[in-house]
Amino acid sequence: MVTLTINGQTVQVPAGTTILEAAEKAGIKIPTLCYLKDINKIAACRMCVVEVEGSDRLAAACDTPVEEGLVVHTNTPKVRKARRVNMELLLSQHASYCSTCIRSGNCPLQKLANDLNIHEMPYHVHVARGYTDTSTPLVRQASKCIKCMRCVQICEKVQTMGIWDLAGTGSRTTVDVSGNRTLKTSDCTFCGQCVTHCPTGALTARDDTVKVLDALADPEITTVVQIAPAVRVAWAESFGLTGKKAATGKMVAALRRLGFDYVFDTNFSADLTIMEEGSEFLERFTHRDRYHWPMFTSCCPGWVRFIKSQFPHYVDCLSTAKSPQQMFGAVAKTYFAEKIGVDPHRMFVVSIMPCMAKKSECALPTMRDACGDPDVEAVLTTREMDRLFRSDNIQPGDLPEEAFDSPLGTGTGAAVIFGATGGVMDAALRSAYYLVTGENPDPDAFTAVRGNKPWKEAVFSIPGAGEIRVAVVSGLGNTRKLMKALESGQGRYDFVEVMACPGGCAGGGGQPIHDGEELAGKREDALWKLDQKATIRFSHENPEIQSLYQEFLERPLGKKSHHLLHTDHTTWEVVEKGIWLDSN
Known part of the structure; x- marks a missing residue:
C-alpha cells in the first residue's frame, strides 16, 4: 500500500x-x-x-x-x-454549435466548459473541414473532433478492427479512417462502439428520423413498427424514468402517439428465429458430414460483416436464418399484409433497434424477399426513438400502458433474452431439446451460457442427439480470439453465438449514451428477469408462432420458410472492403 x-x-x-x-x-x-x-x-x-x-x-x-x-x-x-x-x-478547434448538435445536453465537453465557467472565447476559432458522408450508418463530423483518441482505443483495444487512426502532422493532426480509406471503403462493422464512447458529436449514427416522419405523414402508407428486445430495458434512461414509468407498455403507447398504425414486438420474430435456426442446427448436427463446423448464429449484422471481411473461409458456417428484424419485415409484408388486406408496396416497416449495424442490414439487396421492396425500410436506434418522442412533446412516463398489436406482438421469455449475450444460445437450446425429445427441459437448464463473462463454453447433453459443445462470445476482440482458437484447433464447438458489441445488444451502439458508464450488464440483468417472469418461456409454445406455421409457413425449414426467412450469405460480397453489393 x-x-x-x-x-x-x-x-x-x-x-x-x-x-x-x-x-x-x-x-x-x-x-x-x-x-x-x-x-x-x-x-x-x-x-x-x-x-x-x-x-x-x-x-x-x-x-x-x-x-x-x-x-x-x-x-x-x-x-x-x-x-x-x-x-x-x-x-478553438471545435464547432461549438451546441443548439443543433445531437449530443447537446449529453456532452462531456459542453458540461466541462460550463463547469470551468467559460462563456466567451479569447482565441480565433478555426475548425477542421470535412465531408459528411451519410451513405453509411456511421457518420463522422471532423469539425467536432477533439482528438481525444477514445474512438481509436475502443476500436483497437476492444473491437480490434483498427478503423480509426491519427492522420496529418502538427496543427493539422486529426483522427480519421486508417489507411487513407473512407468508412465506405473500410471493413468497419458499424458496431457503433466508437459512437457510444465519443465525448462529442464527432461520431454519430446516421439520423433516419426524417424518412420515418415522412412515412407517418403520408395517409396512403400503412406504417408498422417493431421494437427489439434490448430497447425495452434502455429507452427510458434518457427520460430518467424507472420502475412502472419505464414499462414497455408506455413505450408502445408513445409510438402510437407518434402515429404508427401498428406497433409490434421483435420478440415475436425472435421466437420465429429460434424455430428456424434451432431446426437448422438439428438438421446440421444430425448430418455432420455435410457441413463445415461449427454453426454460428447470424442474428448480429455487425458479426456477419466481421466474419465476411476477417474470416471469409468460415462464412458457410453461418446459420442461413435471417435476423429477427428481417424475419419480421418479411412476415409483415406477406402474412400480416394479407390478413389486413394491405398492398405490401404501400406498407412502411420501421425497426427500433439498439444497434447501428441494423441500418446497413436492412439495405442489403438480399433482404427484399416479401414483395421486391426492402422488407424493412428504416431502422431507428433507441436514441433516435427517444428524440422523436421529445420532438412531439410526448411524455411517455405519463401515458397509460398499452399492449402490442396482434398477431405479430406476442413474445416469450426465450425471445426477450435475445438482447443479452448468451440469450440466443439459451433460447435455441430450450427449443432444440424439445424438437428432439418432444419434452420441455427445465428453462433454466442452460445457465452456463449466461452472465457477463465475454467468452463462455459449455457442453450439454440432449437425449437422442448426444453432447453439444457450445460457445458464447461478445465483443469483436473476444470474437477474434475465438476464431483464432478455432483456426488453430484449440477450440472445438458445435454451436457458437456471437454478438459484436460487448455485453450483446444490451450494450449496442444505438443505445442511450452515459459517458464513463458501461450499462450492458445492468440491462442484461433486467432482460433475464423478464424471462423469469414470463408466462411462456419456450419459443415453440408461442401461440402466434404456432398459428403462423399452421396458417402460412407450414413448417420450419419448409419451402415458404426457406424463401422468406433464410438467406444465402455467399451471394453478396463486401466489395472494396465496405460497400454492400449483390455479387450478381
Missing part, C-alpha cells in the same frame, strides 16, 4: 494506482475528458492536471502513478488556469 495526501486528506491505495483513481477512492472529483478506464489513459486533453508538491510541472492524474508521501492539490489557481486554457484551446 502507498500513502499519499490529496487536498489535505490522507489516502491509502495499492502501488500502481494512479492519482485519478486514488482521488476517486477518496471521493475527490478530478475532471476528465479523454479518459476511459482501462482503455484510454493517454493524458491527451490535460483536463485532469493536478499540482504535486516538489514539482514545477503539472501532472496528468490519469496516467501518473502514486508515490509514497506524495502531496497532491487538485484545484489550485495554477491548476484552474491550466484547465481553463486547455479547454479554450480545444474549443
Whole structure:
C-alpha cells in the first residue's frame, strides 16, 4: 500500500494506482475528458492536471502513478488556469454549435466548459473541414473532433478492427479512417462502439428520423413498427424514468402517439428465429458430414460483416436464418399484409433497434424477399426513438400502458433474452431439446451460457442427439480470439453465438449514451428477469408462432420458410472492403 495526501486528506491505495483513481477512492472529483478506464489513459486533453508538491510541472492524474508521501492539490489557481486554457484551446478547434448538435445536453465537453465557467472565447476559432458522408450508418463530423483518441482505443483495444487512426502532422493532426480509406471503403462493422464512447458529436449514427416522419405523414402508407428486445430495458434512461414509468407498455403507447398504425414486438420474430435456426442446427448436427463446423448464429449484422471481411473461409458456417428484424419485415409484408388486406408496396416497416449495424442490414439487396421492396425500410436506434418522442412533446412516463398489436406482438421469455449475450444460445437450446425429445427441459437448464463473462463454453447433453459443445462470445476482440482458437484447433464447438458489441445488444451502439458508464450488464440483468417472469418461456409454445406455421409457413425449414426467412450469405460480397453489393 502507498500513502499519499490529496487536498489535505490522507489516502491509502495499492502501488500502481494512479492519482485519478486514488482521488476517486477518496471521493475527490478530478475532471476528465479523454479518459476511459482501462482503455484510454493517454493524458491527451490535460483536463485532469493536478499540482504535486516538489514539482514545477503539472501532472496528468490519469496516467501518473502514486508515490509514497506524495502531496497532491487538485484545484489550485495554477491548476484552474491550466484547465481553463486547455479547454479554450480545444474549443478553438471545435464547432461549438451546441443548439443543433445531437449530443447537446449529453456532452462531456459542453458540461466541462460550463463547469470551468467559460462563456466567451479569447482565441480565433478555426475548425477542421470535412465531408459528411451519410451513405453509411456511421457518420463522422471532423469539425467536432477533439482528438481525444477514445474512438481509436475502443476500436483497437476492444473491437480490434483498427478503423480509426491519427492522420496529418502538427496543427493539422486529426483522427480519421486508417489507411487513407473512407468508412465506405473500410471493413468497419458499424458496431457503433466508437459512437457510444465519443465525448462529442464527432461520431454519430446516421439520423433516419426524417424518412420515418415522412412515412407517418403520408395517409396512403400503412406504417408498422417493431421494437427489439434490448430497447425495452434502455429507452427510458434518457427520460430518467424507472420502475412502472419505464414499462414497455408506455413505450408502445408513445409510438402510437407518434402515429404508427401498428406497433409490434421483435420478440415475436425472435421466437420465429429460434424455430428456424434451432431446426437448422438439428438438421446440421444430425448430418455432420455435410457441413463445415461449427454453426454460428447470424442474428448480429455487425458479426456477419466481421466474419465476411476477417474470416471469409468460415462464412458457410453461418446459420442461413435471417435476423429477427428481417424475419419480421418479411412476415409483415406477406402474412400480416394479407390478413389486413394491405398492398405490401404501400406498407412502411420501421425497426427500433439498439444497434447501428441494423441500418446497413436492412439495405442489403438480399433482404427484399416479401414483395421486391426492402422488407424493412428504416431502422431507428433507441436514441433516435427517444428524440422523436421529445420532438412531439410526448411524455411517455405519463401515458397509460398499452399492449402490442396482434398477431405479430406476442413474445416469450426465450425471445426477450435475445438482447443479452448468451440469450440466443439459451433460447435455441430450450427449443432444440424439445424438437428432439418432444419434452420441455427445465428453462433454466442452460445457465452456463449466461452472465457477463465475454467468452463462455459449455457442453450439454440432449437425449437422442448426444453432447453439444457450445460457445458464447461478445465483443469483436473476444470474437477474434475465438476464431483464432478455432483456426488453430484449440477450440472445438458445435454451436457458437456471437454478438459484436460487448455485453450483446444490451450494450449496442444505438443505445442511450452515459459517458464513463458501461450499462450492458445492468440491462442484461433486467432482460433475464423478464424471462423469469414470463408466462411462456419456450419459443415453440408461442401461440402466434404456432398459428403462423399452421396458417402460412407450414413448417420450419419448409419451402415458404426457406424463401422468406433464410438467406444465402455467399451471394453478396463486401466489395472494396465496405460497400454492400449483390455479387450478381
